[in-house]
Amino acid sequence: MTDGTTGGRPGRGDTGPDRTKVILGGGTAAVLLAIIGAAGGWVLAGDQVGPDPVSSGVSDTLTPTPAVRTSPPRERPKPTASATPSGSPSPSRPTGLTVPHLVGMDxxxxxxxxxxxxxxxxxxxxxxxxxxxxxxxxxxxxxxxxxxxxxxxxAGAAPPNEVPDLTGETCNEAGAELVDDGFSPRYPNGRSGTVTSQQPVGGTVGRWNDVVQIWCGTSPSVEATAPAP
Structure with missing residues (x-):
C-alpha cells in the first residue's frame, strides 16, 4: 500500500517524482496567473485613461474656443485751427465797403x-x-x-462860396451847416452853448474849404473886456 509506514513513520502517498511535478506545475500556474493578472490590470488601467485630445480631435469639437473681443481703433481728434496768439492783433474782418468810383464826377x-x-x-x-x-x-x-x-x-480850383449866418444856432448845428456848405469850422472857445459870433460874418463870399470860426456861449468881445482875476 502506498500510504503505509516506512521505518516506523507514517508514509504519504504523494512522495517521489509525482509530488515534484505537482509542485512545479503549481508554480508555473501561479506565474501564469500573475502574468495574466498584471496584464489584466494594465488593460483595466488603460481603460481608465481618457482619449488623447490631440489625436482624437474631441477637444476641438467639445471644448469651445473663447471668443477674442477686439475694440475698434479710437479715432484721433482732428487738428483744429490754431487760435490767434495772445498779444497778436486780430486780422480785420472785411465789411464789404469799398471806395466808390468817383473819377469824372462833379x-x-x-x-x-x-x-x-x-x-x-x-x-x-x-x-x-x-x-x-x-x-x-x-x-x-x-x-x-x-x-x-x-x-x-x-481838377479845377475851389469855386466861390458864401458864408452862412450862424448867430443864435446851437454850436453843433452851426458846425454841421458849415460842413454841408463846404467850409471848415473852428471852435476857439469850445462847442457848448449857442453861437454868439463868427468870423467871417454871414454873407461874406469866400471859397470852398475856407475856415470859419464860431464862438459859442461867450462873445469874443466880452472875453476881451472881462476883468483879470
Whole structure:
C-alpha cells in the first residue's frame, strides 16, 4: 500500500517524482496567473485613461474656443485751427465797403456819395476850371471801413462860396451847416452853448474849404473886456 509506514513513520502517498511535478506545475500556474493578472490590470488601467485630445480631435469639437473681443481703433481728434496768439492783433474782418468810383464826377456829387456810404472826404482843388474829380486816394474799389477819409482830387480850383449866418444856432448845428456848405469850422472857445459870433460874418463870399470860426456861449468881445482875476 502506498500510504503505509516506512521505518516506523507514517508514509504519504504523494512522495517521489509525482509530488515534484505537482509542485512545479503549481508554480508555473501561479506565474501564469500573475502574468495574466498584471496584464489584466494594465488593460483595466488603460481603460481608465481618457482619449488623447490631440489625436482624437474631441477637444476641438467639445471644448469651445473663447471668443477674442477686439475694440475698434479710437479715432484721433482732428487738428483744429490754431487760435490767434495772445498779444497778436486780430486780422480785420472785411465789411464789404469799398471806395466808390468817383473819377469824372462833379466834386459835390462825389462828396455826397462818400457821405451816403459813411465815409469822410477831403477836397483837394487844383488850378483849372473843371469841377470834376481827377482821382481819389484810396483808389476806387479799395476795401475800407466806415469813417475812413477819402482824399478827392479835383481838377479845377475851389469855386466861390458864401458864408452862412450862424448867430443864435446851437454850436453843433452851426458846425454841421458849415460842413454841408463846404467850409471848415473852428471852435476857439469850445462847442457848448449857442453861437454868439463868427468870423467871417454871414454873407461874406469866400471859397470852398475856407475856415470859419464860431464862438459859442461867450462873445469874443466880452472875453476881451472881462476883468483879470
Amino acid at each position: 466834386f459835390e456829387e462825389a462828396r455826397d456819395e462818400l457821405r451816403d456810404r459813411g465815409l469822410g472826404w477831403q477836397l483837394v482843388f487844383g488850378s483849372g476850371d473843371s469841377s470834376s474829380v481827377r482821382s481819389t486816394d484810396p483808389a476806387p474799389g479799395t476795401p475800407v471801413r466806415r469813417g475812413v477819409t477819402v482824399k478827392v482830387n479835383v
